[in-house]
Amino acid sequence: MRIVGLSAFYHDSAAALVVDGKIVAAAQEERFTRKKHDASFPHHALSYCLDEARTKLDGIDYVVFYDKPFLKFERLLETYLAFAPKGFRSFRMAIPLWLREKLFQKQLLRDELKRYAADFDLESKLLFTEHHQSHAASAFFPSPFEEAAVLTMDGVGEWATTSTGLGRGNDLKILKELHFPHSLGLLYSAFTYYTGFKVNSGEYKVMGLAPYGEPKFAQTILDNLIDVKPDGSFRLDQSYFDYCTGLRMTNEKFDRLFGAPPRNPETLLTQREMDLAASVQAVTEEIVLRLTRSLAAETGLPNLCLAGGVALNCVANGKVLRDGAFKSIWIQPAAGDAGGAVGAALAAYHLYKKGPRNTSGAIDGMRGSYLGPAFDDDDAAQRLTAAGARFVRLDDDALVARAAGDLQAGKALGWFQGAMEFGPRALGNRSIIADARSPAMQSALNLKVKYRESFRPFAPAVLRSDVSDWFDLDCDSPYMLLVADVARQRQRAMTAEEHALFGIEKVNVPRSEIPAVTHVDYSARVQTVHEDTNPRFHALLTAFKARTGCPVLVNTSFNVRGEPIVGTPEDAFRCFMGTELDALAVGNLYLVKDEQDAALKRDYKGAFALD
Structure with a gap:
């Protein structure tokens, strides 16, 4: 059974494909359109999912939308009535939009889907889940647990802002809800x-x-x-x-x-x-x-x-x-609205069709969240050549060795590998990586590569086998969604003078053996890297550890401030040429900044609206 889940029309539109209960593909629309938090109907993401299924829309059993638009419209009306006459101006502005687009969202969905298959049976194949049910399903069904409590917290869905649930096997029940406007x-x-x-x-x-x-x-x-x-x-x-x-x-x-x-x-x-x-x-x-x-x-x-x-x-x-x-x-890596597309599809399979659930044999059902498009080396080479890039093609071992050597030398590296991540975090496939031991790297990456505020911390990627030796953590954290302190033996005590520094002045004070990923309170947002879900990133960390004794690298998303994470080799090359990145690995293709055509450099800092 093939089910497509969709989220759209608010922010972070996405599409996901579930086949017999297995998450096969998922992507956010922003990665294709290059418009951050794109809320439009996810045409590109849906097309990608259909391509992965090797089918047209009429070969899909169900399409499931991640919330119920009419309930949202009901909430809008009841809220304005409850606060009347206050807020008439915003009411007057909002209602035409809701009448034109939101109230008739089911018809809008029908119209968009008919562009893919004019005879698609929308009456029986188009389903709707409630917003918090989608979130809860995205949390429980891909988790490694046979039984678990479920907690969903967000701004607002239809009415719910916080909900608790109970998942057992292929069943999921919502127990309690808190409702808007209390959020x-x-x-x-x-x-x-x-x-x-x-x-x-x-x-x-x-x-x-x-x-x-x-x-x-x-x-x-x-x-x-x-x-x-x-x-x-x-x-x-x-x-x-x-x-x-x-x-x-x-x-x-x-x-x-x-x-x-x-x-x-x-x-x-x-x-x-x-x-x-x-x-x-x-x-x-x-x-x-x-x-x-x-x-x-x-x-x-x-x-x-x-x-x-x-x-x-x-x-x-x-x-x-x-x-x-x-x-x-266990935390759903695409915990925001994009993940509602995954949850909607899983809810239809397990709750509506009573499909079975299998929790054995993997960390979880998200497959490391590597669920987006991938590009083989031949395709990437054609794309990069057309963009004017100069590169060498290396075998697997040579690529990892070259990258590890450049990282050891203090270079910042664009790392574009395999399938694109689903969710807001780059997890080693669309990443910028660097040496976490460098005291200057945090500031340099913020100001010269990411073009963003200097206070913002970077996350460490660490071999799963070494996590407890470097951080106060001894469990899987593959999605960069758990913060833990740097291990005490790796910390450096700050002097009285350093403690007295004002706010952001503290950012350049080394506080551990890995200062580039140690926040001012000695914390770090840890990603554990697993060989079974990302063998190439695992190999790079292993090679870096062999050279330096340190199994930790800076891992930040491959983009500049205001830009969605890069989605294609061309996106990666443009970002590479518009920032002070030193090298770029696209699959087995390796690019060095000094070897590129200087005429292709671009002013990337102002290319995107500020986030």
């Missing part, structure tokens, strides 16, 4: 907006900024904005927010509470923004811990699955793991 995701997004970052894009910047500050405003948040119960349930005081009926996240009352208007984007960050970030992060962690402890007590299960945008908060995830209420946790 942990929207609380975090409110502070994303207030600290001058872009909502639905900049939340991870707030998380990265938090360690530079102190949670001085945490009690203010708990006393005024949110009432949190011992079990983690909560209510937000809507008098401080404007997301229900306005055109912004917060209002003047929020400004008065925190003593200033929102920071203007791209202006200088101050200690105040760092303290605000630390505060909302601390509150988020406390709520998530209360929710997980309550869910563990209620279900008595040792395993937890997480999805929804809040599950991308890897700092909170790490604290849930260390808290010990659950013995094991």
